[in-house]
Amino acid sequence: MVAGASAAGLSAAETLRRKGYDGRLVVIGDEPHPPYERPPLSKQVLTGEWDEQRTAMRDPAALDGSALDLRLGVRARGLDLGGRRVILDDGEHLAFDGLIIATGVRARTLAGAQALSGVHTLRTLDDLAALRASLWAGGTVAVVGSGPLGMEVASSLTARNAHEVTVITDESVPMERVFGPAVGEMLGRIHRSRGVKLHTGQTVTGLAGTRGRVSGVRLADGTTVPADTVVLAIGSVPNTEWLAGSGLTVDRGVRCDAYSAAAPLVYAAGDVAHWDHRVHGEPVRTEHRINATEQGAVAAHNLLSELGAAPEPRAAYTPVPYFWSDQYALKLQAYGLLHGADRVEVPYADLDDPDRPRLAAFYARQGLVRGVLGTGIPPRVLRELRGLVTLPKPWEDIRGRAAELLAALGSPRHPAVTRDADRGKAR
Amino acid sequence: MKVVADYDKCCAAGQCAILAPDVFDQDEDDGIVLVLDPEPPAHLHDAVLQAVTACPGSALKALR
Numbered sequence: 001m002v003a004g005a006s007a008a009g010l011s012a013a014e015t016l017r018r019k020g021y022d023g024r025l026v027v028i029g030d031e032p033h034p035p036y037e038r039p040p041l042s043k044q045v046l047t048g049e050w051d052e053q054r055t056a057m058r059d060p061a062a063l064d065g066s067a068l069d070l071r072l073g074v075r076a077r078g079l080d081l082g083g084r085r086v087i088l089d090d091g092e093h094l095a096f097d098g099l100i101i102a103t104g105v106r107a108r109t110l111a112g113a114q115a116l117s118g119v120h121t122l123r124t125l126d127d128l129a130a131l132r133a134s135l136w137a138g139g140t141v142a143v144v145g146s147g148p149l150g151m152e153v154a155s156s157l158t159a160r161n162a163h164e165v166t167v168i169t170d171e172s173v174p175m176e177r178v179f180g181p182a183v184g185e186m187l188g189r190i191h192r193s194r195g196v197k198l199h200t201g202q203t204v205t206g207l208a209g210t211r212g213r214v215s216g217v218r219l220a221d222g223t224t225v226p227a228d229t230v231v232l233a234i235g236s237v238p239n240t241e242w243l244a245g246s247g248l249t250v251d252r253g254v255r256c257d258a259y260s261a262a263a264p265l266v267y268a269a270g271d272v273a274h275w276d277h278r279v280h281g282e283p284v285r286t287e288h289r290i291n292a293t294e295q296g297a298v299a300a301h302n303l304l305s306e307l308g309a310a311p312e313p314r315a316a317y318t319p320v321p322y323f324w325s326d327q328y329a330l331k332l333q334a335y336g337l338l339h340g341a342d343r344v345e346v347p348y349a350d351l352d353d354p355d356r357p358r359l360a361a362f363y364a365r366q367g368l369v370r371g372v373l374g375t376g377i378p379p380r381v382l383r384e385l386r387g388l389v390t391l392p393k394p395w396e397d398i399r400g401r402a403a404e405l406l407a408a409l410g411s412p413r414h415p416a417v418t419r420d421a422d423r424g425k426a427r
Numbered sequence: 428m429k430v431v432a433d434y435d436k437c438c439a440a441g442q443c444a445i446l447a448p449d450v451f452d453q454d455e456d457d458g459i460v461l462v463l464d465p466e467p468p469a470h471l472h473d474a475v476l477q478a479v480t481a482c483p484g485s486a487l488k489a490l491r
Binding site: 007 | 436438455456457473481484
């Protein structure tokens with residue numbers, strides 16, 4: 001049984017089939033929609049380039065081909081680990097031989113947001129429909145939060161040219177937590193040049209409204225940023241409440257071992273899984289689209305192996321994390337671990353041409369380089385840069401090779417070498 | 428098996444080129460998928476199915 005019908009759940013289910021499991025396969029999902037891609041919601045769908053149907057992960061024939069007992073609009077309410085049963089919100093008890101937990105995360109919201117119309121999060125297709133309806137009348141938009149999602153929303157709405165967009169954030173520059181202050185500063189300049197207003201270093205204290213409709217965002221300095229629509233992009237909460245009292249360890253997600261196992265015959269995958277990454281020697285939880293798919297596949301394999309239904313032994317899950325974000329002409333692609341960096345180096349940056357911005361940055365913690373960010377870097381070069389961070393390495397081992405690879409791009413107009421300025425700031 | 432790519436949905440992550448390099452590559456400039464072998468031989472089918480599942484843009488299909 002698979003609890004969760006988005007990327008990780010579907011990947012797990014398809015992998016179970018691909019590896020020969022032909023028994024009953026129940027997949028439950030709390031949304032009414034068949035599995036769909038979330039990344040385009042803040043990108044091509046929000047700009048209007050795509051209609052929502054394009055987000056479907058599989059066409060109906062391909063879904064049928066996997067012979068799933070797919071139950072949509074159904075939520076898990078509890079887990080009886082000893083009795084190997086999942087309790088659904090309609091009271092049904094579903095027995096399982098093996099379970100993959102892929103219940104994902106939900107968008108964080110602000111107190112009081114529910115009471116006002118015009119306040120939105122953007123995680124689901126239903127969120128998108130509501131946001132679109134709110135945007136229909138035009139007007140000003142305030143985005144709260146300047147992580148990749150918030151900045152994608154800002155760029156997509158600016159691209160539509162229909163909205164004045166203000167981003168409000170407690171970061172000193174956009175995407176500071178994810179990419180560090182130096183890179184965030186460069187990216188912030190691009191957003192400003194496109195007309196996005198940035199209110200950085202601000203703490204949001206609440207929402208202002210009149211007659212049930214939002215009218216602005218209140219800040220700690222006493223001012224209010226007026227807005228007809230507010231988009232909250234302030235992070236997420238793992239969907240683990242249903243596991244309370246089950247005996248599984250919940251700690252910022254479902255705590256798993258190196259094999260993605262949370263208990264015998266129970267695995268977790270995707271945004272909800274917090275597992276021991278052996279290569280990095282620390283527990284990792286990511287909300288990356290690719291992780292959902294890769295971890296779903298590994299969890300499925302390991303479950304079959306544990307059940308004696310796969311010839312190969314279980315495999316530790318040791319991916320090179322990857323995520324991307326599209327903002328204007330920027331396609332940001334990041335490999336490895338960027339979070340927790342105490343030193344960031346930017347050996348290449350050329351952001352003068354807004355239609356062809358190019359940048360490469362490396363992220364290290366305690367002297368070991370663990371991640372790389374690239375934008376506008378040719379795929380072959382980027383794949384080589386990825387190869388430099390698949391295992392944590394000292395700076396001396398990668399600087400020379402990185403310089404060689406990046407020399408192929410020609411000399412940047414503004415070679416930006418950022419060093420100790422970043423120390424200790426990126427989280 | 429026939430392999431079909433939706434170039435518009437491709438987000439240039441390159442997973443397919445890593446999992447099934449005999450079937451997929453990426454454009455030198457923008458990283459968009461290139462289907463090298465639209466009708467791959469049987470011994471590559473499992474790798475292609477892995478790539479179909481792994482694609483973060485749901486841009487690949489394997490038709491039987």
